[in-house]
Amino acid sequence: MSEKSELLGEIIARHHHREGPLLPILNDVQAELGCVDAESEALIAKGLNLSRADVHGTVSFYHDYKIKADPRPVVQVCRAEACKARGVERIIDKATAAAGERVKIETVYCLGLCSAGPAARTGDDLHIRLDEAGITKLVENA
Amino acid sequence: MTIVRISDDALARAGGADKLAAAFEKKGCEVHRTSSWGMHWLEPLVEIDGEGFGPATLDDVDAILDGKSDKSIGTIEDHPFIATQTRITFKRAGKTRPLSLEDYEATGGWAGLKRARQIGSEAIVEEVKHSGLRGRGGAGFPTGIKWDTVMKAPGPQKYIVCNADEGDSGTFADRMAMEGDPFALIEGMAIAGEAVGANQGYIYLRSEYPDAIRKLNAALELCEDIITPFKCEVRVGAGAYVCGEETSLLNSLEGKRGEVRAKPPLPALEGFLGKPTVVNNVLSLQAVPHILTEGGAEQYKNAGFGRSRGTMPIQLAGNIKHGGLYEVGFGITLDDLVNKIGGGTASGRPVKAVQVGGPLGAYIHPDQFDIEFDYETYTAAEALIGHGGVTVFDDSADMLEMARFAMEFCSVESCGKCTPCRIGAVRGVEILDRIKAGGRERDVIELAPQMHNTKKDSGRDAGDEIGLLTDLCETMKFGSLCALGGFTPYPVMSALRQWPEDFTRNPELVKQALPEAAE
Ligand SMILES: Cc1cc2nc3c(=O)[nH]c(=O)nc-3n(C[C@H](O)[C@H](O)[C@H](O)COP(=O)(O)O)c2cc1C
Ligand code: SF4
Ligand code: FES
Numbered sequence: 164m165s166e167k168s169e170l171l172g173e174i175i176a177r178h179h180h181r182e183g184p185l186l187p188i189l190n191d192v193q194a195e196l197g198c199v200d201a202e203s204e205a206l207i208a209k210g211l212n213l214s215r216a217d218v219h220g221t222v223s224f225y226h227d228y229k230i231k232a233d234p235r236p237v238v239q240v241c242r243a244e245a246c247k248a249r250g251v252e253r254i255i256d257k258a259t260a261a262a263g264e265r266v267k268i269e270t271v272y273c274l275g276l277c278s279a280g281p282a283a284r285t286g287d288d289l290h291i292r293l294d295e296a297g298i299t300k301l302v303e304n305a
Numbered sequence: 306m307t308i309v310r311i312s313d314d315a316l317a318r319a320g321g322a323d324k325l326a327a328a329f330e331k332k333g334c335e336v337h338r339t340s341s342w343g344m345h346w347l348e349p350l351v352e353i354d355g356e357g358f359g360p361a362t363l364d365d366v367d368a369i370l371d372g373k374s375d376k377s378i379g380t381i382e383d384h385p386f387i388a389t390q391t392r393i394t395f396k397r398a399g400k401t402r403p404l405s406l407e408d409y410e411a412t413g414g415w416a417g418l419k420r421a422r423q424i425g426s427e428a429i430v431e432e433v434k435h436s437g438l439r440g441r442g443g444a445g446f447p448t449g450i451k452w453d454t455v456m457k458a459p460g461p462q463k464y465i466v467c468n469a470d471e472g473d474s475g476t477f478a479d480r481m482a483m484e485g486d487p488f489a490l491i492e493g494m495a496i497a498g499e500a501v502g503a504n505q506g507y508i509y510l511r512s513e514y515p516d517a518i519r520k521l522n523a524a525l526e527l528c529e530d531i532i533t534p535f536k537c538e539v540r541v542g543a544g545a546y547v548c549g550e551e552t553s554l555l556n557s558l559e560g561k562r563g564e565v566r567a568k569p570p571l572p573a574l575e576g577f578l579g580k581p582t583v584v585n586n587v588l589s590l591q592a593v594p595h596i597l598t599e600g601g602a603e604q605y606k607n608a609g610f611g612r613s614r615g616t617m618p619i620q621l622a623g624n625i626k627h628g629g630l631y632e633v634g635f636g637i638t639l640d641d642l643v644n645k646i647g648g649g650t651a652s653g654r655p656v657k658a659v660q661v662g663g664p665l666g667a668y669i670h671p672d673q674f675d676i677e678f679d680y681e682t683y684t685a686a687e688a689l690i691g692h693g694g695v696t697v698f699d700d701s702a703d704m705l706e707m708a709r710f711a712m713e714f715c716s717v718e719s720c721g722k723c724t725p726c727r728i729g730a731v732r733g734v735e736i737l738d739r740i741k742a743g744g745r746e747r748d749v750i751e752l753a754p755q756m757h758n759t760k761k762d763s764g765r766d767a768g769d770e771i772g773l774l775t776d777l778c779e780t781m782k783f784g785s786l787c788a789l790g791g792f793t794p795y796p797v798m799s800a801l802r803q804w805p806e807d808f809t810r811n812p813e814l815v816k817q818a819l820p821e822a823a824e
Contacts, residue, residue, distance in 0.1 A: 182505075182578060183540075185560025190512070190541055217561075224562040224720075225543035227512055243474030244660055245696045247710070248623035249651070272546065272664075272714065274513050275477040276316050277696065278345040278621060278628025287515040289319035 168206055170195065175210040184211065185221055189228060197232030235267045236305040239284040240298070242270045245277035254281060257295045261302040268302070307370070309334045310352040313403070314341035314484050315516040316477075320360065322349040328366045340485025342399030343630030344386055346651075347378065352399075357381040386646060391608050392632045393616050394592045397486045404523055409488045415531060417597035421496045429500040429597065430456055436602040437614025438593075442468050442549070442586030443662075443691045443788070445613075445680045448593075451583060454573040455501040458581035463503035465494050466558065466577060466584045469510040469517070470542055470549035472718075473663025475622040475694035479587035481630055482618075483510070483517040486591070487524035493590035495532040496597055497583050506537035507577070509554050512544055546664075546718035550787050551584040553720055564720045565787045586692070588618055610636030613679045623660075623696035624650045633678075640674035643697055654699040658707075658804070662691025664714050665792035667799035668704065687795065704804035709737040711796040715789060725781045726790025733777055733797065740770045740808055768814035771801065775818055 174191045178184040188207055192199050199222050208215045222228045240258060242251055255268075262268050276282040279291040283298065285305055293301065309329045311322050326336045329351075342350060347359030351369055358369050358376040368374040378384055381399065392398065401408035409415070421429050434449030455463060467490065471479040483490060494506045510518055521539050540558055542548050548557045552566035555577050576582025592615065595601045605615045613635035619642065621628045626648035643649070643659060650656055658668045666689040669676065676686055683690045698707075712733030721727045739745050746764040750756060778794035785791040801808055805815035 181538075183559040186540065186543060186557060190543060193543075220562050221560060224564075225545050227542075227544035241474075243714075244664060244707070244710070245475040245623040245694075247707070248696055248698045248702065271513065271544075272718075273472065273474040273476075275471065275480040276319060277475045277477055277623065277694070278625065279316055279320070279348070280623075282319070284513070289315055289516075291316060291319040 246280035417594035441588035662689035
């Protein structure tokens with residue numbers, strides 16, 4: 164058994180008893196492997212006695228699941244209304260420039276920090292009141 | 306020893322509260338990490354003996370301890386932002402440690418559940434009905450009536466599902482409630498379970514809220530024995546706005562694509578795994594423990610306005626000087642909210658527009674700021690209270706860009722089930738781009754002699770495109786299955802109607818395309 168199928172077996176066993184186990188499984192796979200690829204889909208389908216189409220249908224619906232892992236660090240920047248009102252569109256170019264090819268800038272819609280935007284997230288860390296200097300530093304340190 | 310209180314709310318932490326707490330500890334203080342008062346422009350807020358200092362940085366630590374800080378705001382409870390609120394759902398905000406069972410019990414925790422267990426299911430439902438509580442997730446449906454339906458639905462297995470997907474931009478009350486007072490939400494769910502005969506609950510929580518996920522999981526573990534035989538579990542979403550819609554949420558919970566289901570059947574009768582299910586917003590459930598205390602329902606009902614009873618946790622967001630959480634009885638005007646309490650814009654520039662009710666809510670012009678916060682009043686004005694988010698824009702906002710964003714958001718987040726939304730939103734973005742460009746020339750195909758039906762003139766001007774946009778919005782409004790496609794026209798059309806000068810250099814074109822805007 165490959166390392167991957169072992170890990171997937173473990174994750175599936177962790178959630179198998181739950182009502183509606185698929186999302187908890189996919190969340191863990193995404194977190195641990197950085198993606199839910201075709202091989203993982205097939206293993207999950209087998210483990211839950213679903214068709215691969217069922218699993219792929221679910222995986223492809225949600226923004227959080229990626230088909231391929233991206234090794235780059237990610238900075239998620241909120242570009243929803245309240246952060247727009249606080250000027251995120253005026254600093255986003257600086258972030259993209261600082262990111263270059265090294266860092267991935269991802270757009271998200273709302274981190275619940277709407278009174279103190281522009282807001283961003285790296286891992287489980289949140290950042291508020293970003294200006295040009297702040298977001299540049301954030302990207303550089305990502 | 307000096308006791309220093311600093312919030313561990315995600316916003317305070319993002320502002321540096323953890324480092325600040327460590328610095329005070331290093332100075333020999335006892336630091337209590339409490340929930341947030343909700344005065345976000347002052348976070349991180351440091352509290353010593355009731356006096357507040359904020360926004361505090363590491364450089365302020367010594368001065369605060371020496372009593373020489375110029376960041377003092379005086380006694381927090383007397384601050385006008387706090388003193389003018391009616392806090393029921395957020396009665397513990399700023400005052401207790403979120404994961405302390407001791408603090409929770411000392412402030413009346415579990416009293417509602419205890420009493421609920423004594424009076425039994427029909428009496429619980431009666432009290433919730435009496436309180437006038439309406440769903441705070443957006444639709445404003447009376448909670449008691451929903452519970453009544455589930456209570457009377459036959460079946461041995463029923464569920465309580467808490468909708469904690471809070472996807473609306475400009476809203477954060479669910480987040481603050483879950484992070485700041487997690488036991489109250491759990492108690493509310495346990496009471497709901499008692500009312501309808503459900504012993505299993507699920508909290509569907511968006512993945513964008515890592516702190517709330519952590520806190521609720523910890524809280525559930527701590528109070529397992531208290532809520533038993535009721536059991537409850539956190540389920541984390543995977544980044545899809547539409548999963549806040551209740552039927553999409555149920556599909557997602559079952560492990561499916563988050564596609565919206567047609568109603569009927571109502572989730573109350575055929576919900577999670579086809580079983581009778583209560584789906585309620587965090588704030589709806591959070592209000593329940595208070596309502597179930599002796600006399601609580603009557604007290605809740607008395608704070609209110611028209612058919613909107615109780616209090617609404619309003620979220621002041623965007624370009625506003627004093628942003629944060631403001632819980633108040635219904636009926637308050639936007640002028641009071643934005644200008645008096647909110648202090649106008651953070652940038653100091655004039656207010657241009659306010660979007661109430663999240664991404665699907667209409668943009669409201671300062672001319673209409675006398676509108677009173679009430680479900681029916683807003684509906685009559687083609688606006689939306691939704692989840693109570695108020696997002697302020699100053700005069701640098703470009704309303705065409707905001708309209709375009711509304712369409713773009715809908716196209717990204719559409720569940721894809723129905724055409725007006727799935728395709729309409731994409732077309733909406735394209736039309737708005739053409740309006741911005743001032744129209745378009747005829748293309749090669751249109752000009753080909755074989756195309757007998759196409760016009761061979763010089764092209765379509767912005768007015769033609771605006772007419773098309775209006776048509777498209779009509780179609781989306783009436784042809785969409787759920788409010789994502791159905792309400793996206795509100796921000797778009799309200800922006801077009803009230804700020805035509807942002808759409809075209811010749812606002813006359815808008816007037817011609819929109820006859821009702823002519824007067
Ligand atoms: C597109 C869309 C998104 C929604 N998002 C949320 C949400 O994030 N949170 C929520 O509580 N309700 C949301 N709702 C409303 C729910 O469908 C439902 O009305 C609500 O959860 C019922 O609970 P309540 O009666 O306590 O408000 C959304 C509705 C739509 C159409
Ligand atoms: S309106 Fe949009 S989100 Fe709602 S059901 Fe139709 S396609 Fe899905
Ligand atoms: S809109 Fe950016 S955090 Fe809410």
